[in-house]
Amino acid sequence: MPTWQATMIAADGDADRDGAPLLRRRFTLDDGHGAVRDAVLHVTAQGVVETFLDGRAVSGDVLSPGWSSFEWRLRYRTHDVTAALSTGPEHVLGLALGNGWFRGRLGWNGGRAYYGEDLGGFAQLEVTFADGHVQTLVTDGTWESHASAVTANDLYDGQDVDARLLDPAWATTAGTDDGWGGVRALEFDTALLTEHVGPPVRRQEVLPAQRVWTSPSGRTLVDFGQNLVGWLRFTVRGEAGQVVTLRHAEVLEDGELGVRPLRTAKATDTFTLSGGDDVFEPTFTFHGFRYAEVDGWPGELRTDDLEAVVVHSELERTGEFECSDEMLNQLHRNVVWGTKGNFLDVPTDCPQRDERLGWTGDLAVFAPTAAYLYDVEGFLRDWMRDLAAEQAARDGLVAFVVPDVLKHSPPIGAFPDPDSTAVWSDVAVWLPWALWEAYGRRDLLAEHYPAMTAHVERVLTLLSPQGLWDTVFQFGDWLDPDAPPERPADAKADKGVVATACLFRSLRTVADAARVLGHTGDAERFDAAAARIRTAFLEHYVDEQGLVLSDCATVYALAIEFGLLTGAQREWAGQRLAEIVEKAGYRVSTGFAGTPYVTGALSGTGHLDAAYRLLTERKCPSWLYPVTMGATTIWERWDSMLPDGSINPGEMTSFNHYALGAVADWMHRVVAGLSPLEPGYRRALVAPQPGGGLTWARGSLRTPHGNLAVRWEQGEAGLVVDVEVPAGTTAVLRLPGEADRELPAGTHRVTAALTAP
Template identity: 55%
Template sequence: MTLDALGNAHFITARADRHVAPRFWIEADLDHPRSDVVGAVLRATAHGVYEARIDGRPVSDSVLDPGWTAYEWRLPYQEHDVRDLVATGSGAVRLDLVLGNGWYRGDLAFAGANANYGDVISVAAVLEVTYRDGSVQRIITDANWSAAASDTTRNSLYNGQTIDARRRHVTAPPLEVLEVDVERGRLVPQSGPPVLRHETFQPTAIWTSPTGRTLVDFGQNLVGWLRLTVKGPEGTQIEIRHAEVLEDGELGTRPLRAAEARDVFILSGGVDTFEPTLTFHGFRYVEVRGWPGDLSPDSLEAVVVHSEMRRTGHFSCSEPLVNQLIHNSVWGQKGNFLSVPTDCPQRDERLGWTGDLAAYAASACFQFDSADFLDNWLADLLAETAHSPDRAVPLVVPDALKYATFPEDFEMPPWTATAVWGDAAIWVPQALWTAYGDADRLASHYPAMKLHLASVQRYISPTGLWDLGHQLGDWLDPDAPPDQPADAKADPHVVATTCLYRSATFAAEVAGIIGESEDATRWTQLAERTRAAFNEHYVDGGIIKSDCATVYALAIAFGVLDDEDRGRAGDRLAAIVRDAGHRVTTGFAGTPFVTWALSETGHVDDAYALLLEKECPSWLYPVTMGATTVWERWDSMLPDGTINPGEMTSFNHYALGAVADWIYQVVGGIRPAAAGYTRVRIQPVPGPGITWAETSYECRHGMISAAWHTDDGGFTLDVALPDGLHAEIVLPDGRVEQVVGGVHRLTTAH
């Protein structure tokens, strides 16, 4: 990428109220007739979000461009092929740019942090037109452009958007256009997928609440906005409030905290169409005020918005509640993979918490092709880490929290190396490597791995344990008080030390793959020291310090235990799970691995019972309560239908849905036997409560499918593989078959 990707285009802004979305435009004469245009490209980016139109027509289907990145070091520009727009029509070409606050001036974060990257938003663009004779004309943004307030008088990602249709029919007073100095060395071509509109939902129910308010249910907790066409008296104001749940028959807005999630549409008196594309909301329900006349299901629709991702994994089984759990995981990923992988999409937060993704990355890569999306995010992670205090991985990426202005009575955790959260620098590339096998990208992620491990080493005590510094531990342990989410049963240093072992082990493997032999030795030695220290200080006869499900799950799943202790630990974990009535007792750290640890130590029945439990806390409890996405807390909604009293309660949070990875690989049976599924292991492990399962995954080599069922006569497995793909099929009776491509049926007797 050259530094003049935008040519001589200047970043421009307008002197306007910060809530207004200014509109910039120019009408430029072309050097040749439009019929002579053989190519036209618009390159643009912004501090904020922009929408571009040529002669009144959108230049692309993408929204919220350029998305959210670590703006200080990476500002992506988009390249739109606009030949058809420029080549048609006649006379001067008109280019319009609408500029919104987006994430750059989004008053981001929580507890009144109001984090912003700057006070001034700006946009830059160059329209490059190529003619039949080979000549090139460039139309660039500069102070000569015109500007005025658009029909958007208020725009905020958290609070919503106000659109005044009356402004579409009048000439707004001009605004002063100013050129802004932006460091052009941070410009990079867009590498992440665009944010697009996807499905639309019609209302499933419209009714009047106990207090007389009009409520609408779209049947699915989703992320996006409403689109509507309406006619009413000029000046009529329609207000739309959004929420994920109902409480006491009314819109349940308390979990939104300070986010207003409120769109306002002001009618022109004619037929008006509204679509608030400078914001987004997480919602299933809306409250509508001020609608002229009767509100019918045809009056409005919900538009689903997220980054472009291709669905690659599917699963279904004999238990409908598990199918709904997988549905909820898929929709949680849709809602939270919007430009960056967020924790939640609805309240005053929506940040790229690294711990959430560390837990969920493997599930994400099975459900959707997440390669480009996560690779782009990891580029931000590297930039943020390299410039951070202690060169430690931030808790959120991009790290808007460094601009937060929290009130004095609010305490953020110290910014040091943090297990699980910091380990995202290694675990997310591990998930990508496992799913896609891209060695070049793996190498590009390695510098962040080194930074993370180097930052951790400063907090390793002479014992060899990672027991110094601050930890978030097993976040949201279900036994923790609602207002103390870090108050877990698992000793945070036991958690941290197991995580260090896993990270050092994979970093050593990566170093070997990319030819960094000295580093491979260094990280191998770190892993060996960590393993020895863990077993010396934390393990006694298979009993692990703090003796709870999470510490056993991590120690077993990460391979930190000696063989003899591993068996004992598996038995102890199973006993803990049974003693809890197969209700979940783990938080963010332990939940992705507890079923793995059970099934890998011979306790398959307990793993299935844990998965299929319906009482709270469990994976299926939210499903029985009508959830259509994964919740942040096991009890985000209490059995009586009231919302958890904690200040941190989301109904769309994918981290605890990380059990999906185990479901796909163990219940479904499709497992990678080598990076990128160049070899496959088909090994479904049946268990009580599920009598059949069907799973498919479209890897880089084609579609893999496995379908099994049990009956009185035994077990039947049907497998379909892409041509040439080597697979090892392991049956429940221990029989192993080696096959290459094609369709196969295998059976076993009881």
């Protein structure tokens, strides 16, 4: 870490009146020391910052430094700017600030500026010359400030730009001095500064408009063909002072923009034209949208006038899946797009309404899917550091959201006296373990082991005298499809059953982590606690044959998948689960807690056909119902849009919510057949289980050791399976009705007899 000399500075006077001030410093490189050998720039902000050197952006980062638990961590980025300083002695370093998460609106209670009222910029430029001389330029009282052309900016509400106020040369030596004022130092503790270990947020791709038309009310609407996260970009010429207004939404309703799910988020950008050729790109906000409403466009709007810029954290794609059923392929693509849209610096629940928070429960169940689709190690490692910071300040409590902005907002009547909560708080255990299995990084597991143990130790203090986790508020099987739209917590599954099952899983997982890390005493202690929880669960929730209290799909799925039931009880519970699923017409009857595990519980107890029928059902509620309705991302509710095209009447309705896409993990592990036998896939299991009328499927995963891939196809010759095993690893090939085969590194083709499900 650098030795900090810089000061956090804010614009003085009225330069910050619109929440987007410009800061700059003209400087001259020291003479007589030869050429610049290297130059690094460290930069961060209270707010979001875009950094310019001689008028050029120093990187492609946007919305930097993102959102961390600002009370304990403010991340900075380091950029190599050597090449930019090789053009001469005179230069200008400029910082453009926006409200971002620091001072913008957060949550649905209308609050803002929870972390502070002052936007600030912080930069330290270290230039090393050929002779070893070091020149350091820092933010301090010698900088200047000016109001920008951004007249409003908020992540929820949008951004307003007045091009008449724009000075393209403000961060160059040609920039005018007119109107520039001073800066003031802010009180800031540099001990909060920490290097950003996750990837930056950047523009990832550009989607052209697919269609422009006029709505029944006379509005101009644009469809980009894909529900995405980002903003619109365009070049336009019109009369000076003319205003172009852009509203964004994910869906249409009655032929108009469907904005009700946004709640209070305005999701509206405005652009006031200068009279010349203007370029608009609102980089201090982001929207979740497929459709846009455009008002005030000069002349006729055409599809090639606008483009949608897709923005998210820069993640490398690692896992692929494809099969013979195009509906399932679209479902999988929806999972991928849902991941991209919600992995924007923080793993959020949704990217469009007045929320966009790091809900812990969503990630707890989705982590294995995320770690297959993308290299999320750095992204989630950074987020877990925020979790640990928040948790340490609250005696082991893992909050509902991380960073925990809800603690700053007014009391939430729906969530009385929040404490550790099953699934949501269990992310402290389930996420590090999912990353351990995916990447095999012992250091990462060790780093987060204290958070894992702190969570279970706190929960063990919350148990009832019967040894059950049924004493505090629980979300339970949140968004059970049979719950009323206005009461999403009213699930069929008993909340104590759900919570106690989750605690058992967490205790066993922490015990396993302790063994990996050599903490023998901890392993024995948590094994013993898990045994006590299982005994209490069986005594109070399960009868002799295997009937689980509340007798619904979720409680059986959890009891089976988490290992609470064995032998005859497990067999009976699997049969009962299959009966419940069949009785429901193979429509989904589970919520957040049960949905990720129901297909695995079915296939794991010999009911593969039922699992496939559940996966491929098209009537609502089902995974494929949204696909039949044209969905391009995963919905929050199974029926976020009703069959008649109207939006679900519930206040909480998102069309981009990745949690229910956790079924993709089953598609990867069972349909394609790829899973780790050892952490990091040093030893892999290749075990496809054909079914569901599929004639072929394939999966591939770039593991830490190389590419692991499988493709299977059913034909006249039987089941033909092609496998690629990375160098330095081995795999076990397990096919239905066949003995296990040991596969060394290399490519293999195996033919087996077809086996009926």
